[in-house]
Amino acid sequence: MRKPRSSARSHLPREAAQLVWLSTGLSRSGGKLEDAYWEPRLASAVDELLRDDNEADLTAALDQLFEADGPAHDELADMVESRAESTRLNHDGKVWDVLLVACPVLAWSRFSIPAAPLAAETLGALKAQLAGHVLAKNAKVALANFLFSPDQLPRSFCETFQITCELGVRALTGRDFKLNAKDLPETNRFLSDTRYLLAAVAVPQGEALFRWNEPDGDKDKALAQWIAQAGPTVETLLPGCAFQPQLPDAYHAACRQTDQASRPYSLRAAIAFLQTTVNLEPAAMKAVIGPFHDQRLEEYRIGLGPRDSDDIYYGVVWPLLGTEDDNAEVVPEIEAILAEAGFQDVTIHDHRFPLEFCDDCGSPLYPNKEGELIHAEMPEQPAHGAAGGMLH
Template structure:
């Protein structure tokens, strides 16, 4: 996953300078033949830094190009992501392609969303379902025995590459990857969040990885079958939660897909939460949308509350992703979701709000109808305490 970049360093180490030169050459290539010259050289340079656990030089090159050359930055970021989530291993006299795969699950609950370890029976069931509906016929698979929150995913490209290699070896030797939950960071509590199953897939060099790479395969059918078959297994891992299965895919692509889908899912979860907790019908609710800026437009914040009051009961953050900016059609998308849910009272502010948070608890402040930033406050609930925020 691409990370926000810090300001560029004035002097680059030799390895980072080499990366910037190669990425710039690739970004300016004018044909496939020239691409074929630059790409293996850039891949080899990235592989060397990943094997050496040299995150600093990867970050330095990405930082410089982010400020100086957008197309070259994108080429380098794509290459680093690709090399971190894949590798080639030799086993039993053959070469195998290995890919780190993420299986995202969107979930929401009025209570805590679990991040549990997986039993041997659960892993066996999930591997059977992956092999039956998602993976190509010659694929081998190994699972990590944990349902990860976003806070518990690998923190760097080098961490991702290390996990790819460790899980890849296990896929080839028929073993699963056992984690020590105490070594993982604790996760924050949100009303709506994403959970991830992580697996490595190994196939003989050059063969299909996924079911939809085969002639009779289809992505939509694969997702439908995965959702049907894996839901009862995942249900036991997420007690008290509503959830939605997303398509398993290459690690970074799946995480980006989950980030995209979680915005709509979080907004719908907040609406359902207010309906079930406060008893408000959407026709009796209001929504207030405002753009929030730092150096650029960073996110939209959506305040939800009763239509006949100035109060904001709950708020949802809708972050910008990837190349989205002020010109992206995000407000109509948000408004369409609210209208579909039955909202009639929607206020859209077009002036810039600062990125302000509560001094006491750190949660975002949300706009009200008058354009003031306020703390979202649920009415007193006698039976349980509501989660603090959505993300």
Template structure:
């Protein structure tokens, strides 16, 4: 997805350089009038790239600004995401503001987290809950009849823009959502993962999209909206996710909620892994050892967490803790737990909360290796080697793999 870091070879093309220069200029601006000038330039350049489906240039510019100017990166990322997930549509002399929504359900299980077609009853319940608790009056909706896994979501700004455009017309005109959903990619079996319902909300331009934007007495704070949403959707989602524990997050803009759901699921992945190993191998959390290492080519893109039985060097299971565009770790602080907000501190806290006491942290940056035979990620052992995680031969066979 576009919320993840990208590696691109097109780093010196004129289009990339112009995007980077304009983003740096906007980041350095000292007034709103200058802000509007640079924003206009960036909007024009990015919209041209989105319309021509030229994602490589956008990715390369994001990669370059991330490395040289984090403020400019934030500026460029925010504008690219805004253009991909929102638009203004005019139909019958009426202008509509349209926003692509992601409605995350963060789930964990010992079995399998479902995805696939949404029954009509669940779509109707979703629409009713949105209208009752989330969206403002006079808004219109179009809901995709599919429960998405992260693997099935749009993977770029360009793909997201196409999805927003296709749903916008359906929402405003009240027409049918026309998407090809039969050839969705297979969902990887993992123990903890987000699921998403995707929709667009449209409101007459200049009017509120959400209840928390409205004036009293219609106004409703986000916390109240979230409680209403969770209460209304608990039963419909429970029918779709048997055998799963799950939490419904507040429906919000697409990219914001993709990041939020992915971050929210990371500690759940650790808890689910510990529960799985306890059930499958009969080992209490205190009987597990973990090794944590940062992986990436030039900088940390993710941490990989290895699980073994205490006293054994064999890695039996692995969990990946990805880092996202707005997270970075200096190469000399990969195992530094002095900062409460650092990823490694959050990982160690999640392991300790799950009952794992023995945690070893590597200070080195590992190459992001995968198994040549099966493509599975390799995980660090205590000696500093990246190895295959393999359950004992006598362990019961179950479906979940890695996260």
């Protein structure tokens, strides 16, 4: 996934300089015909660096353009993402298009949200559900045998390309991709988080990839059918969790869409968590919203607690994503979620808060009604119940 780049290089390696030149040319193109000149040349240069596992030159070019030329940076970022998540393979005398697909699931639980290997029968069920409701009729599919947390996903464009190729070969040869779980990092524990299934889809060159690419396909219907049919299988992977499957899609697009969806989901999960653990209904809660800045507005933090106390029991971080800035309609969206839940006491601070964290545990600090930054602390009280099933 594209990331903000922090610094420019004055002396670029030759391959990185070539990417800068090609991306600049594409960003300044005057029409489709000129695009058709630049795009294959840029794609070929990116492909070579991905095959050579040359992340450093990809990063150097993105760094340079992030500082110097925003439109060219976006063209290069789009191309690198596209080439990392797709490839073409020859098999049985045909050329096949291969796409890395992410199948995200939003989840929350008072307990740990699992990230674990998948049994063979589970892989078989998920592949059948993907083939029946999400993928085009001529698609072949292979799944990795693991339910990934965000910090276990590929960390670079070159790693993404490697897993695209490895899974693509398995899609064409009818095998699944067996990971060694010991090679993956431990995952952090959060109340609300995302889990991912990773698959490669292979279709004959130029054919439809997804069910909604076909003449009688519909994206909303595909999502509804995926939730209905895959939901029971996903539930076995997430015991003790509330969960919400998202639409499987191309890897980077699915990750971005899920980042967006995870923000309101996390807020709703926090409200449900307080209801189930301390028996605090939304009408008896307060919410305090504040904007937090570093060099720019980075995020909003929402403190939740009882109306009749200054305490903040739990907090939610709502990060800004992509091109969002001070002008984004974030606060009205947060207010709408709180109103829908039944909140009657909402305080919105409009002054800048510093991006501060607890010195002892590193947790974010949240605003109270008086505009002070305090630690969110749950009361010492026995828990009641557990999350389970889908959260809508």
